[in-house]
Amino acid sequence: MLYAVDLAHGTIFGTLQAPDVQGLPYRIVRWGADGIAFATTAGELVVVRGALVTARPPGNPCGPAVSTLLTQPGLQDATFRSTLVSAGAKDLAVEPHAGVLYLSVAAAAAPGTNCIVPLDPASGALGAGAYAGSRPSLLAVSQDGSKLYAALAGAQTIERFALPALTHELSIPVSFSTDPLRQPIAGAIEVAPGAPGTIAVIGNSTQISPSPLGVAIYDDATRRPVAYGERQPLYVASIQWSASAATLYGTDGNFYTFAVDPSGLTLAATVPGVLSHGNAQMHRFGSLIYTDGGQVLDPASGTIAGAYLLPAGAAGGEAMTVDTPLGVAYFAYVEFATNALRLQAFDAGRFTPLRNINLGPVGGSPTRIVRFGTDGLAIVTTTGMVALVQGSFVTG
Numbered sequence: 248m249l250y251a252v253d254l255a256h257g258t259i260f261g262t263l264q265a266p267d268v269q270g271l272p273y274r275i276v277r278w279g280a281d282g283i284a285f286a287t288t289a290g291e292l293v294v295v296r297g298a299l300v301t302a303r304p305p306g307n308p309c310g311p312a313v314s315t316l317l318t319q320p321g322l323q324d325a326t327f328r329s330t331l332v333s334a335g336a337k338d339l340a341v342e343p344h345a346g347v348l349y350l351s352v353a354a355a356a357a358p359g360t361n362c363i364v365p366l367d368p369a370s371g372a373l374g375a376g377a378y379a380g381s382r383p384s385l386l387a388v389s390q391d392g393s394k395l396y397a398a399l400a401g402a403q404t405i406e407r408f409a410l411p412a413l414t415h416e417l418s419i420p421v422s423f424s425t426d427p428l429r430q431p432i433a434g435a436i437e438v439a440p441g442a443p444g445t446i447a448v449i450g451n452s453t454q455i456s457p458s459p460l461g462v463a464i465y466d467d468a469t470r471r472p473v474a475y476g477e478r479q480p481l482y483v484a485s486i487q488w489s490a491s492a493a494t495l496y497g498t499d500g501n502f503y504t505f506a507v508d509p510s511g512l513t514l515a516a517t518v519p520g521v522l523s524h525g526n527a528q529m530h531r532f533g534s535l536i537y538t539d540g541g542q543v544l545d546p547a548s549g550t551i552a553g554a555y556l557l558p559a560g561a562a563g564g565e566a567m568t569v570d571t572p573l574g575v576a577y578f579a580y581v582e583f584a585t586n587a588l589r590l591q592a593f594d595a596g597r598f599t600p601l602r603n604i605n606l607g608p609v610g611g612s613p614t615r616i617v618r619f620g621t622d623g624l625a626i627v628t629t630t631g632m633v634a635l636v637q638g639s640f641v642t643g
Contacts, residue, residue, distance in 0.1 A: 249283075251299055253308055259355060261299050268293055309362035309376035317358070318371035322607045327638035329606050330371040335360065335631040340386035340395065341617045342410055348619060349413075351383035351397055352376065354631050363397055363408060368619050368635050377413045379406050387436040389443035396446060398433035405433050405448070405465075419468045423450035423460035423477055430454050435485060439464075439492040447486050447495050447512075450477075462486060462497060464511055473511025487529040487536060489546065496536060496546055498522050498529055504546065518549035532569040532595075537576070539567050543598075553598045557591060560584055564612035566626065569595055575643065579613035579626045588613065588634060590624065592643075604640050 251261035270289025277283050282296045321329030335357025336350040348366040350373075352359045362376030363383060381401025388395050388410070395408045396419075407417040423431040434451035444467050450460035461477035463470050475497075476483060483497040495512055497503040502518040524540025531537075536544040541555040555576060557565065562583040569576045576595040581588055588606040593599060611630030619625055622641045626634045 249295065249299065251302060259360070261302055263295065263299050265293060265295075308378050309359045309364070312373060312375040313358045314372045315370060317373060321609070321634065322605065323638075324604070326602070327604055327636050327640040329637075330635040331609055332366065332371050332373065332633040332635070333631070334364065334366070334373060334633050336364075336627050336633055337382075337384045337400075337631070338386045339366075339615055339617060339625055339627045339633060340388045341619045341625070342388055342392045342395075343390065344392045345411060346619045346623075347411070348617075348625055348633075349386060349388070349395055350627070350633065351379065351386050352631075353382045353384065353400065357631065363395065363413060365413065366625075366633065368623050368625060368637075371635060377408060377415060379408075379415075380404065385433060385436055387438050387446070389438040390440055391443055394438065394443045396436050396438065398436055400432060403431055405436060405446070417468055419446075419465055421448065421450060422470055423463065423474065429460060431460050434459070437486050437488055437495075440488055440490060442492050445492060447488065447507075449483055449486055450474075459483065462495075462505070462512065464495075464507060471509065471511035473513065475505060475512055475514060484526045485529045485538075487531045489531065490534070496529065496531075498527075498538075500524075502536075502544060502546070502549060516549070521549060521551065528566075530568065532571050537567060537569055539565050541565070541567070541578070555593050555598055556600075558589075558600075558603065561589075562612070564614075564629075566613040566616045568616045568618055568624075570618050570641075571595070573642065575601065575641075577616060577618075577624060577641075579616045579624075581612050588626070588628070590626075590636065590640070592640065601643065602640055604636075606634055606636070609634055 249263040270287035272285045275285035281301045284294045317333045321331045335354025337353045338351045350364045359376040364376035365374040379397045380399045383397045384400040385398040397406045405419040421431045429452040431450040435449040437447045439445035452458040459482040461474045463474035482499045486497045495505040504516040505512040506515040527538040527540035543552045545552045562581045565580040567578045574595045576593040578591045586608040588609045592601040611628030616626045624636045
């Protein structure tokens with residue numbers, strides 16, 4: 248297969264199949280007005296001429312809106328209806344007021360790859376995207392809905408967009424340590440409460456293992472000087488702000504409380520070994536910290552407030568969210584025996600199961616679940632599939 252790739256944006260805009268070619272290509276050259284040639288390990292010389300060679304990349308690297316071309320109905324019953332979107336997404340985030348979903352698309356062959364693409368959850372339609380950079384991954388939206396942050400897995404920056412226009416406004420260099428060989432990227436982004444221009448970032452290295460490089464605070468594109476764990480082999484897997492931009496929480500199984508001030512952040516307290524799932528992502532709802540592993544922690548006392556027990560047969564790799572007004576916690580997980588994606592709703596305060604639905608084998612494990620609208624849940628999986636669920640299962 249031959250691919251024509253936009254050098255500036257890394258997107259594929261043309262392909263050509265050569266099914267009868269033997270061996271593997273090992274050298275390719277450009278020649279003449281419209282030609283390329285390559286040799287193969289089987290001793291063949293292949294010459295290609297034509298529009299694939301001379302075509303220019305499109306003006307908008309994200310391409311036009313694909314609407315519902317990648318959308319199909321999923322399973323449903325009297326309590327829910329589901330929609331599946333084969334978006335090639337790495338992550339999703341929800342704008343808290345209009346309820347628009349945003350996807351980071353990084354799959355090489357997906358429409359809108361290397362772009363941030365809006366998704367209308369009511370129709371499952373994908374809109375026209377905005378170019379983000381090389382392999383966008385993690386997303387975060389500010390509480391006021393004015394800023395969207397996208398970490399890049401293929402570059403050492405975080406890109407910021409203004410919402411709702413989805414206009415690119417800032418590139419934030421990810422800088423940790425003094426060793427350029429570590430090539431830091433963002434392993435987590437959390438936007439500070441009440442401060443849409445301030446983010447907390449976990450730095451991960453693409454070149455060494457173990458990869459953690461520390462935790463730092465950024466104001467727009469400027470990093471505050473004092474970071475945690477930057478020069479020590481300390482691993483923080485997940486971070487979450489308290490209700491105040493003066494306190495940040497972190498975990499690696501231990502639970503950390505950081506004091507945040509204009510100079511950066513410093514470790515204020517540690518509760519050793521309190522969380523059994525050290526790599527589980529944390530979420531704050533109200534005054535409590537919830538983890539994808541099912542534990543709930545009271546950060547004021549540093550003690551476990553409760554735990555949710557998923558049904559037998561859950562294969563691991565869960566993702567969770569909470570609707571605080573409804574008092575319901577939702578977990579997405581894969582059932583080991585059937586590979587089906589399932590949703591389990593719990594009474595959030597009593598930790599008791601309420602209801603469970605089967606979405607079928609949609610592919611991959613869930614990595615994030617968010618609430619949207621009056622009765623919606625959106626889940627993204629490791630295969631890039633987005634599942635939208637609406638109905639009384641969500642609201643009770």
